[in-house]
Amino acid sequence: MTMKFGRLCSVMYREPKIAAPASNVTFYSQFGGLWTDQLNATDLLQRKISQRSVTMELASQIEFFIQNGYVILKQAVSPAEIDSYLLQFRNATRGGSALLASVPIAGPQDKGIVALEHADINLPLTKVLDTYQHLSSAHPLIFAEKIRTFLREVFEDSIVAFQGLHFEKGSTQAIHQDTAYVVLNEPPGKQTFGSRTTATTSADSAFNRRNIALPTKPVAPVSKILISPTL
Numbered sequence: 001m002t003m004k005f006g007r008l009c010s011v012m013y014r015e016p017k018i019a020a021p022a023s024n025v026t027f028y029s030q031f032g033g034l035w036t037d038q039l040n041a042t043d044l045l046q047r048k049i050s051q052r053s054v055t056m057e058l059a060s061q062i063e064f065f066i067q068n069g070y071v072i073l074k075q076a077v078s079p080a081e082i083d084s085y086l087l088q089f090r091n092a093t094r095g096g097s098a099l100l101a102s103v104p105i106a107g108p109q110d111k112g113i114v115a116l117e118h119a120d121i122n123l124p125l126t127k128v129l130d131t132y133q134h135l136s137s138a139h140p141l142i143f144a145e146k147i148r149t150f151l152r153e154v155f156e157d158s159i160v161a162f163q164g165l166h167f168e169k170g171s172t173q174a175i176h177q178d179t180a181y182v183v184l185n186e187p188p189g190k191q192t193f194g195s196r197t198t199a200t201t202s203a204d205s206a207f208n209r210r211n212i213a214l215p216t217k218p219v220a221p222v223s224k225i226l227i228s229p230t231l
Contacts, residue, residue, distance in 0.1 A: 005195060042063070045062055129164070
């Protein structure tokens with residue numbers, strides 16, 4: 001399951017005035033970013049460690065994220081929570097659910113929206129939309145404590161989950177920037193994270209998903225967080 005997270009002020013419907021980065025702050029990208037995107041991010045992290053505002057485990061995760069543009073949060077979601085979600089999801093595919101799916105079609109639009117019960121979820125590029133709106137079992141996966149703790153520290157602000165996609169076979173999409181599809185009131189490269197929870201008990205599958213989490217910091221699109229129950 002893939003989720004988009006952003007600052008609360010970024011996804012609320014209003015027109016905030018976007019302040020330019022302070023002149024004494026230098027980012028990797030011309031678009032600015034969060035404190036983890038600053039050239040002195042490692043120094044800022046060391047300051048947080050000395051102030052004991054972050055645990056050593058969290059500091060290690062943030063340091064890896066700063067250096068690589070993605071991070072894997074190990075055992076962030078329990079297998080029992082994943083099993084509960086998958087059971088509720090499977091029941092929804094049998095009908096009677098308000099869930100919708102994006103399915104590949106021929107033509108310039110290349111995708112259509114159908115009721116979940118009419119979608120072939122095993123077909124590549126089929127995406128079930130926003131399961132968290134209708135499946136209560138999705139909430140523990142999205143808002144697991146390790147996920148929320150990491151995002152709160154990186155954003156230094158309130159966060160909100162606002163877009164979700166469920167893949168059975170993976171998207172099979174070529175490399176792309178999600179900022180072309182995610183519309184926010186503030187530049188999405190500065191305010192948005194993508195997370196992927198691997199609902200699998202196979203270490204190999206988790207490793208395969210890890211390989212597609214490409215470093216993203218130099219151009220400041222959506223950054224990646226991988227959450228695996230198996231590693």
